[in-house]
Amino acid sequence: MLVLSAHPDDAELACSGTIISHIEMGKKVGLVDLTRGQLGTRGTPEIREMEAEAAASILGLAARENLGFEDGFFVEDKDHIIAIVKAIRKYQPEIIITNALHDRHPDHGRASDLVSRASFLSGLIKIETGQKAWRPRNVYHYIQDRYIKPDLIVDVTPYWDQKIKTIKAFRSQFFNPDSEEPGTYISSPEFLLFIEARALELGHSIGVKYGEGFTSERNIGIKNMFELL
Template sequence: MQLDILGVGAHPDDIELGCGATIAKEVHFGKKVGILDLTRGELGTRGTPEIRLREAKNAGEVLGISLRAQLNLRDGFFINDQDSQLEVVKVLRKYRPKIVLCNAVRDRHIDHGKGAKLVSDACFLSGLRKIDTGQEVWRPKQVYHYIQWQDMIPDFVVDVSGFLETKINAILAYKSQFYDPNSKEPETPISSKNFVESVSHRARNLGRIIGVESGEGYVATRYPAVDRISDLI
């Protein structure tokens, strides 16, 4: 199966938080989208890897994605080395996505910036013929970075009006991680009601800036291009 878009996150729930509405919209319009989690999120304060795996499956069903996979790199300790790069290259060559969406280039969690560089580097390496994985070479056409905890000025904003509710529902599929007034788990920076509300606030603010209901912002490491100026809204 060839994917149109592959979303990659260091942890289960990174994709839902960073670009869940974009993915829901692309699925709605018939694109094949997959998600790759680099780790199991085993260092998370709340929940367990097994619980998060079930939650990730449920979140993927909410978004309507075609597949979800995990590389089982070490949460908190994975590095951007040859072994890790080759594992990502194998996924890229297997599913041949045209677009890759990956972690923020810098962020509060150390895995996010590391994940961004690892995936970006792997996208380049995947196109080199002399790297032999027993697969045909493949290089995605575009690599974009979604925005996470740290506010950033996006290079472009996607209109996700009508898909914000799906994004929030996908986030809340991670019941162990986010706001639950009945939870006995320790409080974390993402477990408050305010955090979930902030996700909607950011999307609506980005939408306000571009003149639509809601938006998701992205950082690009090379200039985005459009075919015609009239394509811009």
């Protein structure tokens, strides 16, 4: 499984429970951040890099890297798409998870479009990167600030405390009573309550405590209805 996110901390907020649960199943999970979060009001790219490493350790990731795109200004062009294609071919994931289809932050929807396009193009042998062509079986988009009706919900109840630890690894970004930096939308204590409320809502809809929701680019097929929650 490869998670590609516009900013360091996007994945921790939206799908870290899913990441942890699949690592517990014995799956390898890698994370590629597209930008260093250079435009964030709080912290610096260097601080966020250290925070991302701390979060990766908590998550138990097999790999984490950053493509260094320009925060707020990356575009859907050949250079950016090829950079993502190279990352996909490097890790050869069966599943890709990426940003929400559309969201409050414009980078999220832009990253979503970029990753979707690159996931397809990565399978074309005539796009030469010196790597084997590779196309993932499925691409899923997590749900972020704006509510989007999910196509599937993952039960992350057993991993909730660990998820919160990964979020709080980004000390510069989220609620820290000792911080002297400017307050932001995501640095208030209410924001973390919102994250929990969303997870409670999604979990409630499938009969568990906490859930993380995803949209799918294609219909989801199963062989055994009895395996559904």
